[in-house]
Amino acid sequence: MPCVGDWLNSPLSIVQGIFAQNASNSDWEKKVTEYFKEKLKENNATNWVPSLNDVPVHYLKPNSLVKFRCMVQDMFDPEFYMGVYETVDPNTNARVLHFGKYRDVAECGPQQEIDLNSPQTVTSERQTFYCVPVPGESAWVKEISFLTKPAYISASQARVSPSTSYTPSRHKRSYEEDEDMDLHPSKQKEQHMACKSCFSGSGGDIHGCVEPKRLETEASAGHQVISPNCSPPLDLNFPLPGEKGPACLVKIYESWESFKVNDVLEVFGVLSVDPVLSIVNSEERDSSSLDPMECMDTVEEQRVHSPPASLVPRIHVILAQKLQHINPLLPACLNEEESKTCEFVSNFMSELSPVRAELLGFLTHALLGDSLAAEYLILHLISTVYGRRDVLPLGKFTVNLSGCPRSSAFTEHLYRLIQQLVPASYHLRMSIESMNHSRFIPHKDYTANRLVSGLLQLASNTSLVIDETQLEQGQLDTAGVHNVTALGNLITWQKVDYDFNYHRMEFPCNINVLITSEGRSLLPSDCQVHLQPQIIPPNMEEYMSSLLTAVLPSVLNKFRIYLSLLRLLDYSISDEVTKAVEEDFVEMRKNNPESVTADDLHKMLLVARFLSLSAGQTTLSRERWLRAKQLEALRKARLQQQQCVNGNEL
Numbered sequence: 001m002p003c004v005g006d007w008l009n010s011p012l013s014i015v016q017g018i019f020a021q022n023a024s025n026s027d028w029e030k031k032v033t034e035y036f037k038e039k040l041k042e043n044n045a046t047n048w049v050p051s052l053n054d055v056p057v058h059y060l061k062p063n064s065l066v067k068f069r070c071m072v073q074d075m076f077d078p079e080f081y082m083g084v085y086e087t088v089d090p091n092t093n094a095r096v097l098h099f100g101k102y103r104d105v106a107e108c109g110p111q112q113e114i115d116l117n118s119p120q121t122v123t124s125e126r127q128t129f130y131c132v133p134v135p136g137e138s139a140w141v142k143e144i145s146f147l148t149k150p151a152y153i154s155a156s157q158a159r160v161s162p163s164t165s166y167t168p169s170r171h172k173r174s175y176e177e178d179e180d181m182d183l184h185p186s187k188q189k190e191q192h193m194a195c196k197s198c199f200s201g202s203g204g205d206i207h208g209c210v211e212p213k214r215l216e217t218e219a220s221a222g223h224q225v226i227s228p229n230c231s232p233p234l235d236l237n238f239p240l241p242g243e244k245g246p247a248c249l250v251k252i253y254e255s256w257e258s259f260k261v262n263d264v265l266e267v268f269g270v271l272s273v274d275p276v277l278s279i280v281n282s283e284e285r286d287s288s289s290l291d292p293m294e295c296m297d298t299v300e301e302q303r304v305h306s307p308p309a310s311l312v313p314r315i316h317v318i319l320a321q322k323l324q325h326i327n328p329l330l331p332a333c334l335n336e337e338e339s340k341t342c343e344f345v346s347n348f349m350s351e352l353s354p355v356r357a358e359l360l361g362f363l364t365h366a367l368l369g370d371s372l373a374a375e376y377l378i379l380h381l382i383s384t385v386y387g388r389r390d391v392l393p394l395g396k397f398t399v400n401l402s403g404c405p406r407s408s409a410f411t412e413h414l415y416r417l418i419q420q421l422v423p424a425s426y427h428l429r430m431s432i433e434s435m436n437h438s439r440f441i442p443h444k445d446y447t448a449n450r451l452v453s454g455l456l457q458l459a460s461n462t463s464l465v466i467d468e469t470q471l472e473q474g475q476l477d478t479a480g481v482h483n484v485t486a487l488g489n490l491i492t493w494q495k496v497d498y499d500f501n502y503h504r505m506e507f508p509c510n511i512n513v514l515i516t517s518e519g520r521s522l523l524p525s526d527c528q529v530h531l532q533p534q535i536i537p538p539n540m541e542e543y544m545s546s547l548l549t550a551v552l553p554s555v556l557n558k559f560r561i562y563l564s565l566l567r568l569l570d571y572s573i574s575d576e577v578t579k580a581v582e583e584d585f586v587e588m589r590k591n592n593p594e595s596v597t598a599d600d601l602h603k604m605l606l607v608a609r610f611l612s613l614s615a616g617q618t619t620l621s622r623e624r625w626l627r628a629k630q631l632e633a634l635r636k637a638r639l640q641q642q643q644c645v646n647g648n649e650l
Helices: 011-022 028-048 139-147 150-160 175-182 186-200 212-229 299-305 339-350 352-366 371-381 410-419 432-437 478-493 540-550 553-567 575-591 598-614 622-646
Strands: 065-075 079-088 095-099 122-132 248-252 264-272 314-322 387-389 392-394 399-402 425-429 443-445 450-452 463-467 495-499 504-508 512-516 527-530
Touching: 011 028, 011 095, 028 264, 028 314, 065 248, 065 314, 065 450, 248 264, 299 450, 339 352, 339 553, 352 371, 352 540, 352 553, 371 399, 371 512, 371 527, 371 598, 371 622, 410 425, 410 463, 410 512, 410 540, 432 478, 443 495, 478 495, 527 622, 575 622, 598 622
Parallel strands: 248 314, 399 512, 399 527, 425 463, 463 512
Antiparallel strands: 065 122, 065 264, 079 095, 079 122, 122 248, 264 314, 387 392, 443 450, 495 504
């Protein structure tokens, strides 16, 4: 069990030690990365690092090591900063070399100034990402991430209990004034003010001429200016309404080109909540910022790029990784050939059959006794875009569940069950009002120089449930038409065209879309399944709630692992089976050329793919191909029957 050492509480002191030993060697940065990488490998030490997803920022120690599970919502322009700089004492001419990496504010003691003309100065570059919690992340993901780490909890509580160095004030205050909580005491403010004079090139005894009390007053006054003017209109730019959690400015130092907008990351880095960062007025901005080249052109841009640090903390990333998934019940990375990972997968795959059977029964009850619809819902929930051929996304499987009852809020209750199974989801209630007044497509705000989020800026493998049962007659305005078009493009091409005013830019995505409707959906889909309820519960809410309470938590966790794991498995078709499928298709065309088209073949192959994966088979067998044909025949027969009953509805 790792002890709570300096590398957790004071990572910058570790960096300082490595820098001091290797200042003349440019490899000191690599040694820092290697040091923390090794530390985090020891005895699940990642569980000991406090997470911004779980712990409020005002309970975390400034400049400590933290982690954050997030989605890249926007990318700001690259920043230049002083990677290495030198300070000089004007009285003794003593010189000290400092590192600027992993810092927002330059470090220099009393009687010191920064020598901007020093030949030792190294200017470096870093990339700032604006990151938000994963949109639509399920409550169970947060709960399991927190509750399954008892060692982390006790360690975090030991570290994050408020101390005199950053105790928040206890008087009553509004949410907008919350940034006052991370104020440092006067001694630390003195240091910031000293650095301010160092950067501006002014000399003199800063420590002696500015009283601590005055410094505290000045800093507080700065916050008071911000609170009424900046905080109330501050938009954290979450893609989905009602989202909670911190947004962060994540500063990446290495390999940032491997990350892009909408990627889901887990970052480990130094938490920076210095009150100096909250000063957005350009005249009052602390010139000790390590971005001397930085220039904010507008007030709007200042507010976005320099929000209050307690509302939008900064993380200086030491290590970052792109996440395959956010399911805390699975190993973080299943590509690594580690014995523990392989053992976990093999053990679960050995009991896959009973898990599938239980999940099928659970979903059959959720779909009011319709086992065929439950089969297709399983295939939908494990579907994923595994590749692209030109512009065609391969593996998408949008299901239109028609025949849904409208009066009983069936979709609402079905979504709540799906929400308990998948790591991230969103319920889109499709109505004339929501289509006309919601912002679906992200767009570029050039005044504030940021990407304004929209409902369709979602992380990969998010489940989007679209409820058409509430749709009534009405008139779509221009915005509504654009939103419906955006939904159609998302479903058909798995892409969203972000609006950059002068042009549109395609952002590929991987979103599982389930559409519930009374008749055939107005939106395109890959597969329409008409619901045939076998049960009509008198109270839908009680019926659906009883389904969840009847499932043991351990069984529910198996369902969650099942759906996440099968999305990550590889799949292939042997040459022998490919030939057999081709011959079978030719035979079907012989009997009735118009009944089976190339699109039908593609759909059957897609059903066969996910049917095989749902049984834990990574190759297509003859048995699964025949089962896929059988399911498709039953589905089509049901649609044909419904068409005969309701005329041309389908």
